Amino acid sequence: MLALNQKTEWTIPGPQTLPLIGRTLNVIKFGKDCIGYSNQLFSTYGNVVSLAASGGTNIYSPDTDCPGTILAYGPEIIRQVTNQHHIYHKRPLSGTLYRQKDKSKRTQPLNNFGVGLFGVNEEAHLQQRKLMMPAFHKHKVESYRDDMVAMTQYEIDQLLIDKSCEISQLMQRLTLRIATKTLFGEDINLVDNTAGELIQEVLNCQRSSFIKLFPFDVPGLDFHRYLNLLAEYETKIKTIIAEKRAKGSNDNDVLSMLIQARDEESGHPLSEAELIAHTGVIFLAGHETTANALTWTIFLLSQYPQVIGDLVNELDSVLHGEPPKIEQLEQLPLLDRVIKESMRVLASVPWNGRVTSQTTELGGYELPKGTEVFVSIYHTHHMAEIYPDPEAFKPERWETIDPSIYEYNPFSSGPRLCLGATFAKMEIKIILAMLLQSFRWEYINNQKIDRAGVISIKPKYGLSMMVRPQDHEFNQGVGNVEGNIRENVKLC
Numbered sequence: 481m482l483a484l485n486q487k488t489e490w491t492i493p494g495p496q497t498l499p500l501i502g503r504t505l506n507v508i509k510f511g512k513d514c515i516g517y518s519n520q521l522f523s524t525y526g527n528v529v530s531l532a533a534s535g536g537t538n539i540y541s542p543d544t545d546c547p548g549t550i551l552a553y554g555p556e557i558i559r560q561v562t563n564q565h566h567i568y569h570k571r572p573l574s575g576t577l578y579r580q581k582d583k584s585k586r587t588q589p590l591n592n593f594g595v596g597l598f599g600v601n602e603e604a605h606l607q608q609r610k611l612m613m614p615a616f617h618k619h620k621v622e623s624y625r626d627d628m629v630a631m632t633q634y635e636i637d638q639l640l641i642d643k644s645c646e647i648s649q650l651m652q653r654l655t656l657r658i659a660t661k662t663l664f665g666e667d668i669n670l671v672d673n674t675a676g677e678l679i680q681e682v683l684n685c686q687r688s689s690f691i692k693l694f695p696f697d698v699p700g701l702d703f704h705r706y707l708n709l710l711a712e713y714e715t716k717i718k719t720i721i722a723e724k725r726a727k728g729s730n731d732n733d734v735l736s737m738l739i740q741a742r743d744e745e746s747g748h749p750l751s752e753a754e755l756i757a758h759t760g761v762i763f764l765a766g767h768e769t770t771a772n773a774l775t776w777t778i779f780l781l782s783q784y785p786q787v788i789g790d791l792v793n794e795l796d797s798v799l800h801g802e803p804p805k806i807e808q809l810e811q812l813p814l815l816d817r818v819i820k821e822s823m824r825v826l827a828s829v830p831w832n833g834r835v836t837s838q839t840t841e842l843g844g845y846e847l848p849k850g851t852e853v854f855v856s857i858y859h860t861h862h863m864a865e866i867y868p869d870p871e872a873f874k875p876e877r878w879e880t881i882d883p884s885i886y887e888y889n890p891f892s893s894g895p896r897l898c899l900g901a902t903f904a905k906m907e908i909k910i911i912l913a914m915l916l917q918s919f920r921w922e923y924i925n926n927q928k929i930d931r932a933g934v935i936s937i938k939p940k941y942g943l944s945m946m947v948r949p950q951d952h953e954f955n956q957g958v959g960n961v962e963g964n965i966r967e968n969v970k971l972c
């Protein structure tokens with residue numbers, strides 16, 4: 481036991497760092513290629529590692545006394561971290577930028593942006609989550625089916641046969657439209673600069689490395705632009721909230737439901753600040769994650785001709801070229817297995833990030849209070865003892881395996897299980913079923929496919945495919961994939 485006030489020593493193994501800039505270099509290496517760098521660290525030091533031997537790194541926690549960062553994986557680690565929510569706290573998605581929130585009037589929107597469910601813990605989290613649940617119930621989510629179909633059809637109608645298509649952009653555009661419509665009730669085609677597009681711009685700006693190094697509100701710097709965008713977003717969403725309140729809206733969008741939600745005990749509605757915070761987080765958590773899962777699935781299918789052939793046969797025999805109806809989604813077992821396997825091999829969200837609220841023990845090491853913990857969904861999904869031949873894309877393995885939630889958790893586990901999992905799975909199925917029946921997606925050879933991103937993994941340089949008529953010539957475009965994606969998945 482530690483004596484009161486005694487500082488916990490940092491004993492978690494990790495790479496020795498050069499003086500002065502060494503720790504920063506490790507943070508940069510992690511940011512540049514979190515999967516590649518953590519592969520190295522895990523194979524050298526085991527399944528619980530520190531980003532730097534002596535601690536002292538800080539990637540995500542806005543607390544000023546962060547003692548260091550650890551990375552860990554494995555079902556037991558996942559069970560402990562995701563279930564002990566009184567110990568492992570979540571922090572706002574703005575990460576270290578959240579520190580700036582009270583610097584000036586202009587930084588005030590940081591009190592809301594990226595906060596929502598990510599900014600509350602324990603009782604407050606459970607209470608707020610309960611309030612949001614009705615907007616994500618199965619029958620409610622199913623009511624978005626027609627919007628999803630209409631927007632996918634719109635994109636299909638724009639595509640030209642025998643032309644190339646940048647698939648990750650297509651998926652970003654499509655999921656952005658669906659998120660904007662289902663969340664705010666706005667359609668991107670009808671409104672300029674929608675709330676959805678604004679959040680996307682804020683997010684892009686937040687990703688710049690310079691913004692964290694120079695968080696100063698000076699014209700020309702990224703942080704200045706970030707604050708401008710945040711202000712624009714707040715104004716926009718406040719206007720939408722006011723309009724919906726004024727017309728006593730019964731619209732079929734998530735924001736309208738949140739406006740009407742009342743706390744069971746107190747009967748209180750969500751405040752304007754809470755509404756801004758929640759919608760932002762739902763959007764951030766739901767849009768890119770889904771786009772990336774779709775992009776990787778189309779990529780994998782393009783390299784596994786037998787699987788795509790069988791899948792298109794299944795789609796044709798059940799759907800006969802039509803978009804899936806809700807009840808048909810259950811009649812597509814191979815589609816289900818393909819998505820499961822794709823999200824195992826290339827988990828769109830590779831990490832669960834947490835900050836310890838007290839000194840605790842994990843994997844045999846003592847973690848000081850304030851430690852940043854990144855638990856790897858990706859590495860757990862690649863454990864050979866759970867998934868033999870883990871880098872192979874084998875949808876058929878799901879016919880015989882039934883891993884626990886701690887062994888397979890693309891949508892996390894425990895009280896913070898993804899609120900939008902049902903929404904995402906339905907969206908992915910509808911989009912894939914429609915795109916794969918309409919066209920054959922042919923990989924354009926010799927592209928470099930490197931992975932990028934930390935919160936969600938995507939192809940660094942995008943992914944181009946030829947749009948072919950659905951002629952079942954699935955061997956076309958197989959092979960000649962370059963890039964570090966070959967470390968994640970076996971390709972011929």
Ligand code: HEM
Pocket residue numbers: 597598609761762763765766767769770773828829831832833889890891892895896897898899900901903904
């Ligand atoms: C393929 C798509 C998606 C993936 C892989 C995914 C994955 C995840 C994961 C891993 C978490 C837990 C993060 C953590 O505990 O650190 C999470 C949380 C969350 N997700 Fe998703 N998600 C997806 C789509 C969506 C969609 C479409 C929505 C909303 C429409 C959504 C809303 C949320 C929310 C609100 C949370 C926070 C839950 C909480 O803290 O209680 N997600 N998601």
